[in-house]
Amino acid sequence: MSGDSLLSIRNYLKNKIFNNQVYLGNEKQRNRVLELLQRTAEQGESNSMLLIGPKGSGKTKLVNSVLKDLQANQKTFNDDCIIVKLHGLLHTNDRLALKSITFQMNLDNAVDGKVFGSFAENLAFLLACLKTGEKHTSKSVIFILEEFDLFCGHHNQTLLYNLFDISQSAQAPICVLGITCRIDVIQLLEKRVKSRFSHRQMFLYPGPEENSEISDLDFALDRLKYYLEIPLSEKNLAKTSSTVKKKWNTSIQTLLNDKKFKNIIQRLTDLELNENILKLILAKCVFALNNKNQILTVQQFEKELNLLEKDDMVKILQDLSFLELCLIVAMKHQCDIYDNNPMNFEMIFTRYVKFANKHSSMQSVQRPVVMKAFEHIEKLELISMIGHQGKKEYRFFKLLVTPHQISEAISRSSGVPTEIVQWSNSSLA
Numbered sequence: 001m002s003g004d005s006l007l008s009i010r011n012y013l014k015n016k017i018f019n020n021q022v023y024l025g026n027e028k029q030r031n032r033v034l035e036l037l038q039r040t041a042e043q044g045e046s047n048s049m050l051l052i053g054p055k056g057s058g059k060t061k062l063v064n065s066v067l068k069d070l071q072a073n074q075k076t077f078n079d080d081c082i083i084v085k086l087h088g089l090l091h092t093n094d095r096l097a098l099k100s101i102t103f104q105m106n107l108d109n110a111v112d113g114k115v116f117g118s119f120a121e122n123l124a125f126l127l128a129c130l131k132t133g134e135k136h137t138s139k140s141v142i143f144i145l146e147e148f149d150l151f152c153g154h155h156n157q158t159l160l161y162n163l164f165d166i167s168q169s170a171q172a173p174i175c176v177l178g179i180t181c182r183i184d185v186i187q188l189l190e191k192r193v194k195s196r197f198s199h200r201q202m203f204l205y206p207g208p209e210e211n212s213e214i215s216d217l218d219f220a221l222d223r224l225k226y227y228l229e230i231p232l233s234e235k236n237l238a239k240t241s242s243t244v245k246k247k248w249n250t251s252i253q254t255l256l257n258d259k260k261f262k263n264i265i266q267r268l269t270d271l272e273l274n275e276n277i278l279k280l281i282l283a284k285c286v287f288a289l290n291n292k293n294q295i296l297t298v299q300q301f302e303k304e305l306n307l308l309e310k311d312d313m314v315k316i317l318q319d320l321s322f323l324e325l326c327l328i329v330a331m332k333h334q335c336d337i338y339d340n341n342p343m344n345f346e347m348i349f350t351r352y353v354k355f356a357n358k359h360s361s362m363q364s365v366q367r368p369v370v371m372k373a374f375e376h377i378e379k380l381e382l383i384s385m386i387g388h389q390g391k392k393e394y395r396f397f398k399l400l401v402t403p404h405q406i407s408e409a410i411s412r413s414s415g416v417p418t419e420i421v422q423w424s425n426s427s428l429a
Helices: 003-018 025-045 059-073 094-104 117-126 155-169 216-228 244-258 260-270 275-287 298-309 312-318 322-337 344-358 368-381 401-411 418-425
Strands: 047-052 081-087 140-146 176-179 199-201 383-385 397-399
Touching: 003 275, 025 047, 025 059, 025 199, 047 059, 047 397, 059 176, 081 094, 081 322, 081 401, 094 117, 094 401, 117 155, 117 260, 176 401, 216 244, 216 260, 216 275, 244 260, 244 312, 260 298, 275 298, 298 312, 312 401, 322 344, 322 368, 322 397, 322 401, 322 418, 344 368, 368 383, 401 418
Parallel strands: 047 176, 047 199, 081 140, 140 176
Antiparallel strands: 383 397
16 A cells, blocks of 8 residues: 555544544434424424433534534525524633623624613523514524533523523523433422423433444444445545555454454443544554554554553552552551451551561561651552541541552562562462
């Protein structure tokens, strides 16, 4: 494969991974959102709904794909409907939200110079400005509220109250679509706001559709195939020969059928089935392509997955001194014996002294030095204090690292004395 062909394939795949607006899967949920927005745009129905799902499940992408379809397939959609997008991280209070609504509705001139008594009067005026010369007709407005749960923290929830009140009382044709990752978002609404909400909720989860026979692994492999295969009729790769495209697709099919590769993707799906993480790993592997490495390999994916699985806590444990490592191992044994009950310095010091006295090769350390090491472990947040009463030596702490992380850190560290390694692996106190 020539350098130009490889570069064009890389650019095509990069664009497909990051700029792709095609929404795949969850057809029932997508059709439900499409129908809801369609009724608002065409028939002037007022509606409200919450789209709930974990981060990376494709909530925003679903809404954007529905809006794109409506704009493409209905010529009058842009004339009959206004889309207002608000984000909880940007519009942190109702004043900023109202300013953004005014700007997005192109009504800056209508509001200029006018004084309003309340938020409700201001919003009512904005919606009244959309009415045409004919009676009882007005442009429909679709409000899309990203990070909907953050709007619940606004003072008196005035914005949400007025939007839901208008959608319920049919003062103007509006649709309020909230997007959030909080499953308990309804509980955040005030009683007066909750009573005006339609209680339509739609849940979106990453992975195969509900009642589907497709496994998580097959779902992930199917997504990888979609992002990596090149259609032979692709216009953006007109300069790349069909032979090169076929060769590339063959290499992708071989990769997807590889047993070791499937095990790697299974590890990823066990960790978290998130399309954004899948795309991130995919992008890194695509960017690594060069004249020497012209096809994607199992080793590239394994390397990226190992980096993803890398535990920062293990790295912190690896940087500890031998004395601090001994105290951590002593805490581990204390938790094993006493079923994760809280511990204090005196307990750990006694266990450490017992270990040091057993091994003549271990240098004896004075109590104040051990206390300093214990305090350093606390500063690194490897342990957390439970009670603040009493002397420092008798305050109780809880260990925040797992036995697996401790064992992994010791096995990866070089130069750790054999006694400490054996003590860590031993089940004896």
